[in-house]
Amino acid sequence: MKPQITTLHSLAGLRSALRRLAHRAGLSVELRYRLALSATRVAGAELAAGRPVLLETVPPQPRGPGADGRAGRGTAGDRPDGLEGPQGPGGPEEGRLIVRLHLPHAPRRPSLEGLPLPAERLPGTTAVWRVPVPLPSAGGDADRDGPPGLVDLLEEELSAAVDRADELAEDHQRLKHELAETNSGVLALYVQLEERDEQLRQAHGRILRQLEDALRPPPVRVPGLEMAVHYEPAEKHAPTGGDLYDWFVLPDGTVHITVVDALGHGLTSTRSALNVTHAVRTLALEGHPLDSLVARTDEVLATFDHELMATVQLVRLDPAGGNLVLANGSHPPALLVRANGESSLLEVRGRGIGFPLPGSERLLHDRLDPGDLLVLYTDGLTESRRDPREGEQRLALAARRHRHRPIEDIPAAIAAEMHTVILHPDDTVALTVRRVSG
Known part of the structure; x- marks a missing residue:
């Protein structure tokens, strides 16, 4: 089968020739328009510039042995136009339609990237498509009713x-x-x-x-005293924190109260605060004097918890006579509200656990008379605003307003009033002690 060569001068002529050729070869519609679109992209620049292109087609070799008994190759022959003849690599192939597009006047080799139907590049400016044809070849019946x-x-x-x-x-x-x-x-x-x-x-x-x-132990039941406590975590989903308290009765009948605020939040601070309350309780029950407990507690805990920092307030209260003694380590002052509504802060200078030179500088002595209310707390209660002194003043007003309520309601009522404005949420303990007639 001899190749057919056509000189084309327009894109319309190239498309028309390829469509008819593909139809005669029995190619599917999809292969037909992919072939026409690919050849158009390769030759578009040349034809637009007015330079002709050559379309060479080699019909597919019938399947099976050829006339000379060899499959897939025709007889040798020379090409008058200098192109490869059917005997060489460009000859007919069994079951494939070969389409070559020659751009003899192109100044450079055409790009074959991204074509709808991939092409092979031949030496020079020639592209070739080898398209499989269906079985059996539709060439004999394609134009039975005339070419479309x-x-x-x-x-x-x-x-x-x-x-x-x-x-x-x-x-x-x-x-x-x-x-x-x-x-x-x-x-x-x-x-x-x-x-x-x-x-x-x-x-x-x-x-x-x-x-x-x-x-958190329940309130101590001691004749002559009413006690209650309210705890509020900084974050509801993590209710543990470093604000703890402890209260117990010493062998002489005196009530001991410890309020601790360990640095940080969560379980780590809870463990630190728990270490402080346990150490204070142990030392107090061993008989260590109140004025040495803060420093002694720091000495005991420093050996195994080097990161611990905590403020602490210690209170001793005689239920019978109302005698009140306080020691302090960097903790906010206690608030004393008298039965007549007068209030005062019980301030004692000192440094907390883990601070330089820990310990209470002195002991503060006072008296709790019947009807008087003592409020112990952590800084989360009064430092919800930037000015702690403002918080202490608001605390005194809130305690005076709520001092006549049942003791179990007072700590929560005070906390609710103090937390109407919160700039920096923190764990909060509010603990109240009221002396009553025996």
Whole structure:
């Protein structure tokens, strides 16, 4: 089979020739328009510049042995135009249509990147497509009713493109439906995970609250005294913190109260505060004097907790006579509200656990008469605003307003009033002691 060579001067002529050639070879509509579009891209610049191109086609070799008994090769022959003859590498191939596009006047080799139908590059400025043809070859029947017109071929390609677009649209709808179902499943899983996470947070909170309850002893029942306490964490989902208290009765009947505020938040600060309360309780029950307890506690804890820093306030109260003694280590002053509404801050200078030169500089002595109210607290109660002195003044007003309420309601009522404005949330302890007639 001899190659056919056509000189073309326009894109329209190139497209028309390729469409008819592909139709005669029985190529699918998709291969046909891919071939025409690819050749147009390769030759477009040359034809637009007015330089002709050569379209060479080699029909496919019939499958099976050739006339000389060899499969896939024709007889040798010379090419008058100098192009490769059928015997060489450019000869007919079994079951393939060969299309060569020569650009004899092109100043540079054409780009073959990104073509709809990939092409091979031959030496020089030639591109070649080797397109498989269907079985059996449709060449004998393709033009049975006469060769189709160019419009017919274009309509066929357009129809195929519309069908393909419909298929893609159906695939798109199917994928959207599958994606919607997937998203629905993911959303349901997300909701389940959120519910599970909330359950875990609630369970975690319950465990921590149980831990808090175990760490915070109930009020001491002593004739002549009423005691109550309110604790409020800085973060509701992490109810443990470094604000702790302890109260117990010494062998001589005196009530001892410890209020601690350890640096930080969470379980680490809780452990530090717990170490302080346990050390103070042990030393107090061993009989160490009150004025040495802050310094002695620092000495004991420094050997195994080098990072511990905590403020501490210690109170001794005689239920029978009302004698009151305070020691302090960097802690906010206690508030004393008399039965007649007068109030005063019980301030004692000192330095806390982990501070330089820890210890209370002196002991403060006072007296709690029947109806008087003592308020002990951590700085989370009064330092919700920038000025601690303002907080102390607000605390005195709140304590005077609520001093006649049942003792179990007073600490929470004071905290609620103090926390109407919070700039810097912090753990808070509010502890109240009221002396009553025996």
